[in-house]
Amino acid sequence: MNLLEVQNLKVHFPVKHGVLSRAREFVKAVDDVSFRIAPGETLGLVGESGCGKTTLGRAIVRLVEPTAGRVLFEGEDIAAMSAGECRMRRRRFQMIFQDPYSSLNPRMTLEDIIGEALDIHGLAESKSARAKRVAELLEAVGLDAAYAQRYPHEFSGGQRQRIGIARALAVEPKLIVCDEPVSALDVSVQAQIINLLQDLQQQHGIAYLFIAHDLAVVEHISRRVMVMYLGRIVELAEAKALIRSPKHPYTQALISAVPEVDAETKRQRIVLPGDVPSPIHPPPGCRFHPRCPIAQQPLCATASPEWRETGKNHWAACHLAKSDA
Amino acid sequence: MSLLEIRNLRLDFLAGDESLRAVDGVSLSLEAGETVCLVGESGCGKSVTAQSIARLVPTPPARYVGGEILLNGRDVLNMSPTELCNIRGGVVSYVFQEPGASLNPVFRVGAQIKESLKLHQPAKATDAEVIRLLKLVGIPAPESRMRNYPFEMSGGMQQRVMIAMALASEPKLLVADEPTTALDVTIQAQILDLLRDLKQRLGMAILLITHNLGIVGDMADRVAVMYAGQIVELAPARELLRRPLHPYTRALMASVPKLSDASRWGEATDEPAVANESAAATAREDARPTKRLQAIPGNVPRIGNFPAGCRFAPRCPMAKPECSNAIPELVEVEPGRWVRCPFWR
Numbered sequence: 064m065n066l067l068e069v070q071n072l073k074v075h076f077p078v079k080h081g082v083l084s085r086a087r088e089f090v091k092a093v094d095d096v097s098f099r100i101a102p103g104e105t106l107g108l109v110g111e112s113g114c115g116k117t118t119l120g121r122a123i124v125r126l127v128e129p130t131a132g133r134v135l136f137e138g139e140d141i142a143a144m145s146a147g148e149c150r151m152r153r154r155r156f157q158m159i160f161q162d163p164y165s166s167l168n169p170r171m172t173l174e175d176i177i178g179e180a181l182d183i184h185g186l187a188e189s190k191s192a193r194a195k196r197v198a199e200l201l202e203a204v205g206l207d208a209a210y211a212q213r214y215p216h217e218f219s220g221g222q223r224q225r226i227g228i229a230r231a232l233a234v235e236p237k238l239i240v241c242d243e244p245v246s247a248l249d250v251s252v253q254a255q256i257i258n259l260l261q262d263l264q265q266q267h268g269i270a271y272l273f274i275a276h277d278l279a280v281v282e283h284i285s286r287r288v289m290v291m292y293l294g295r296i297v298e299l300a301e302a303k304a305l306i307r308s309p310k311h312p313y314t315q316a317l318i319s320a321v322p323e324v325d326a327e328t329k330r331q332r333i334v335l336p337g338d339v340p341s342p343i344h345p346p347p348g349c350r351f352h353p354r355c356p357i358a359q360q361p362l363c364a365t366a367s368p369e370w371r372e373t374g375k376n377h378w379a380a381c382h383l384a385k386s387d388a
Numbered sequence: 389m390s391l392l393e394i395r396n397l398r399l400d401f402l403a404g405d406e407s408l409r410a411v412d413g414v415s416l417s418l419e420a421g422e423t424v425c426l427v428g429e430s431g432c433g434k435s436v437t438a439q440s441i442a443r444l445v446p447t448p449p450a451r452y453v454g455g456e457i458l459l460n461g462r463d464v465l466n467m468s469p470t471e472l473c474n475i476r477g478g479v480v481s482y483v484f485q486e487p488g489a490s491l492n493p494v495f496r497v498g499a500q501i502k503e504s505l506k507l508h509q510p511a512k513a514t515d516a517e518v519i520r521l522l523k524l525v526g527i528p529a530p531e532s533r534m535r536n537y538p539f540e541m542s543g544g545m546q547q548r549v550m551i552a553m554a555l556a557s558e559p560k561l562l563v564a565d566e567p568t569t570a571l572d573v574t575i576q577a578q579i580l581d582l583l584r585d586l587k588q589r590l591g592m593a594i595l596l597i598t599h600n601l602g603i604v605g606d607m608a609d610r611v612a613v614m615y616a617g618q619i620v621e622l623a624p625a626r627e628l629l630r631r632p633l634h635p636y637t638r639a640l641m642a643s644v645p646k647l648s649d650a651s652r653w654g655e656a657t658d659e660p661a662v663a664n665e666s667a668a669a670t671a672r673e674d675a676r677p678t679k680r681l682q683a684i685p686g687n688v689p690r691i692g693n694f695p696a697g698c699r700f701a702p703r704c705p706m707a708k709p710e711c712s713n714a715i716p717e718l719v720e721v722e723p724g725r726w727v728r729c730p731f732w733r
Contacts (some may be wrong), residue, residue, distance in 0.1 A: 105533040111572035219687045249429040250599050251703075254643035254683035261680065276572065283645035283681070290547060306648040320577035321647055324629055335574045340606030 064138070066270050067100040067123070067156075067238055072132035072142075074115070075120045078343060090342050091119040094294035095132075102237065103264065105271040109278055109317070113339055115294040116274050120240045123272065124158050125149055136238070154184050157231035161243035163223035167215040173201065173213040173226055180233040187345065200229040204259060221252035228259065230266075240272045247278060257284055272277030278321055281336045282306050287376075294342055296370075300377040310373045310384040313351050327341040349382065359385055389461050391560055391593050392418040392441065392480075397455035399436060402448050408692040410436050412617040413455070415718075420560065423587060423594040425604045428614035429688045436595050437614070438563050440466045442476045443467070443594070460560070468594040468630065475544075478508050481554035485566040487546035490504065491538040498534030501556055508557035521552040526582055546576035551582065554591070562587075565597045580606055601641060605629050610724075613637050616689050616699035619718060633725065633732045636700045642682040698729070706731055 073096075073365070075089040082388045092115040100106050110116045121127045125141055135143045136156060141149055160166035167176055177197045178187070187193035189290055198208035204225040215223055224244060231239050241260065245253040261284065263269060275281050281288055282302045283317040289299040290311065298311040316333040335354045340346055346353050368380045374387035399411040410432040418424050428434045439445050441457060443464055457464040459479055467475070484490045492500055498518045505513040515534070522530035525548040538546055547567060554562055568576035584607065587594055596607055604611050608625035608650065613634065621634040632638045686703040689695060695702050699710035706710065708731065718728040 111574065150487065221687060249431060249688050251640055251643055251684040252687060254645075254681035255685070257645075258680050258683050278573075279645040279647045282647060283679070303648055316574060318647065320573040322576075322580065322600065322606040324601045324605045324641070324644075332577060332581075334577055338544060338575070339572075 064102075064134075065099045066102045066104075066134075066137060067272075068135040069099070069123065070097050070133040070135065070177070072096045072119070072122060072134060073130045074118050074127055075130045082158070088343050091294050091345060092342060093122060093129075094345070096291075096294075096296055097132075098289060098296065098299065100238065100270050100272060103365065104287070105264065105268055105273055105285045107288035108272060108274045108291060109276060109281050109288060110291035110337060111276065111317075113342065114291045116291050117242055119291070120158070120242050120272060120274050124153065124240055126158070131184055134341065146284040151184075153310075154234040155296035156237055156238040156240070157234065158240045158242065159224075159227050159231050159244045161248055162247050163220050163227055164247075166227055167223060168239070169215055172212050172214055173206075173229075176215070176226065177201070177230050177233050182236050196233070200233055203232065204229045205255075213326065219252075220248050221255060224248060224256050226260065228256075228263070232263065233268070235309040236269060238270045240274070242274045243276070244273075246275060246277065253280070260284065278306070278318060290317065293345050295350060297351065297381070298377075298379045300374075300379075305372070306379055308373070308374075310377060310379040311351075311381045312355050312357050312383075316356070349380075359383065390417040390458075391420045391422075391460065391552050392416075392595075393458040394437070394441075395456050395458070397437065397440060397447070397457060398453040399433075400451045400453050402451060403692070406692065407451070409453075410617055410691050410696070411440070412694075414617075414619055415455075415540065415613070416612055416619065416622070418561065418593050418595060420593055421587070423596060423607055423609050425608035425611040426595060426597045426609055426614060427599060427601065427604060428714070429599055431615040431616075431688060431691055433617040434614050436566055436567055438562045438597050440464075440597060441561070441563060442480050442482070443472055444476075460564075462674075473507075477504060477554075477559065479559055480561040480563060481557065481559040483547070483550050483554050483567045484560065485569050487550045487570070488538065488545060490550055491546060493538055496535050496537055497541070501534070501549070501553050504553050504556040514606045521548075521556055524555065524586070525549075525552045526578075528673075542575075543571050544578060547571065547575075547579055548582070551579075551586070555586065558590070559592060560576075561595065563597075566599070567596070568603070569600075583607070592597075601629065601644060613640075614696045617691070618699065618715075618728065619726075620700065620728045622718070624724055627725065633721065634700075634729050635704045635706050635726045635732070639682070639684045639703075639705065643684055644682060669711045700729075710721045 072093055074093040075091050078088040078090060096119060108116050117129060122129045129142045141152060174197045177200055178193050181187040181193055181196060187196055197211050201208050202209060206225055245256050248256060273281060273284055285302045288302045288305045289296050292313050298314045304316060309318055316335045319331060319333045333356060337354050348364045348366055349368050352358040362382055368382045370378060370380045373379050373384050392550050394414060394416045397411055397414045400407040414437050418543035426434045436445055452465055459475060501518045502513050502519055505517060516532050519530045527533050527548050568579050604625055611623060611625045611628050612619050613621040615636050621637045624700060632641055684703050697714055698716050701707040716728050716730050718726050721727050721732060
């Protein structure tokens with residue numbers, strides 16, 4: 064059974080027009096997205112800024128309200144629950160944020176930051192049990208248990224990200240949405256956090272939705288990866304297959320744009336013209352067609368491409384994507 | 389004579405009664421038309437070093453303790469304010485990380501480019517020249533775009549405007565401080581292509597600051613790796629990437645995950661994407677062994693807290709007790725390859 068099943072999820076934000084007039088336009092941040100996550104799996108999500116990947120992650124844990132669609136977590140629709148019900152379910156799914164500087168309350172000690180999660184869900188019977196659990200969690204993420212009475216400002220970025228992870232772990236979740244968990248960290252510290260996330264997954268069987276813009280990091284940590292463009296998923300495949308034989312022209316361009324350390328394996332770079340269009344008025348037909356190097360008129364400009372399986376477990380939304388024989 | 393020669397630059401930041409060394413004995417030279425990358429993590433002193441070339445670091449809080457910066461043979465650290473004004477933009481131009489924060493939000497971009505022209509080449513301060521520059525950096529419809537305000541442009545477009553402004557005075561040296569860090573990869577590719585193209589057409593030297601080793605492989609002729617205020621390795625880029633010598637450079641390269649080889653697009657992948665059919669839908673992570681990255685333990689040392697002796701020693705996998713005694717010298721171990729570690733073999 065799937066741990067998480069997202070069906071036709073839409074998140075639209077109204078664009079305000081003044082005091083009296085109603086919003087007439089919407090930013091379609093997430094527009095008809097469906098996917099599944101199995102227990103203990105890591106699903107990567109990549110895309111450029113403004114493509115809706117953070118909104119998608121937040122909608123799944125209901126930090127933003129979905130406009131339409133279903134978010135089935137262990138078979139129950141989170142999107143349709145009352146706020147109170149949803150809050151109790153949050154024990155099963157947590158989130159780790161990008162910026163370890165703004166996501167921890169500077170006035171709370173580590174014990175209170177991590178302990179708050181235990182309090183909300185009534186997971187600590189006594190004060191001493193709470194302190195003991197916090198100490199366990201700090202050690203689980205590689206921090207000294209003696210740090211419990213310190214404040215976030217006493218720690219470096221990497222250590223703070225560990226605190227954020229300990230807070231998410233406190234309630235023993237089955238799914239953690241990781242929104243760019245390493246992109247604010249120094250390069251030499253990123254690997255520590257990635258290894259920690261992998262270790263915790265093995266120990267506790269946690270599934271991750273791992274959102275990032277760094278393709279190499281996503282490929283490393285994920286079993287499957289999906290690519291998002293302008294509010295839609297354009298490709299979904301096993302991590303290696305996606306990187307080695309991308310089907311969607313956007314994925315191909317994205318991969319080719321990654322600067323390569325090794326000069327010998329220099330790949331042919333596909334430079335996309337222009338910028339990402341506005342998600343208020345996405346282009347008709349295939350949303351990528353104005354920048355697509357292989358777009359065919361009039362097909363791509365008029366018909367929205369269907370989501371189809373081009374190879375074993377390899378899905379793409381492109382009229383022209385070749386299927387494996 | 390080199391275009392730029394930094395010799396034993398030392399710079400402190402004053403914090404209260406303390407004087408904290410941010411740049412400690414950096415020497416680096418740049419020939420005309422060359423691209424050199426300065427690589428390092430936050431707080432290693434790379435930006436301060438680069439900004440010192442036109443003396444952009446405010447003093448105080450900064451204080452130049454020693455060394456010299458020879459630009460075309462003249463020491464920037466001893467220049468008068470008028471002379472500094474002439475070299476800023478005239479000889480060396482800057483492109484910074486956040487184009488949105490570097491542009492003035494209340495002036496049209498064309499006017500901002502013209503301002504740079506007025507200062508350095510008053511005769512050329514015309515709309516036609518602004519249009520030529522915008523065209524040079526690949527902005528479509530420059531005639532109408534020059535009337536845009538910065539907020540009307542995307543980040544990639546803003547960075548192109550910044551580059552146009554930097555090029556207006558035809559500098560000999562372009563210092564690009566993380567010019568693509570705030571941009572998406574596809575836009576980053578556009579900007580890097582533009583810089584490479586401009587360098588060839590205009591013959592300027594580029595000092596490119598980055599923390600991304602991929603960009604080094606893409607752009608650099610030579611590369612200097614900085615750690616905690618010092619250059620720890622200096623080498624031709626290809627050689628350094630193929631065979632890093634300093635333990636920090638090695639550890640850094642080993643800790644970064646690399647993209648699978650995608651150079652064989654169109655061919656069949658050498659392993660089936662999914663092992664077997666029934667397990668496909670619910671295949672678990674154990675389908676492939678979890679690789680671990682080789683993380684560097686500990687944290688990047690902060691200014692004022694640099695360890696004694698070799699500054700990388702506390703995090704170094706090959707550290708010996710004597711590493712903490714004295715700071716090792718930067719030594720030329722092979723022609724053109726400098727390493728600050730006696731145990732690099």
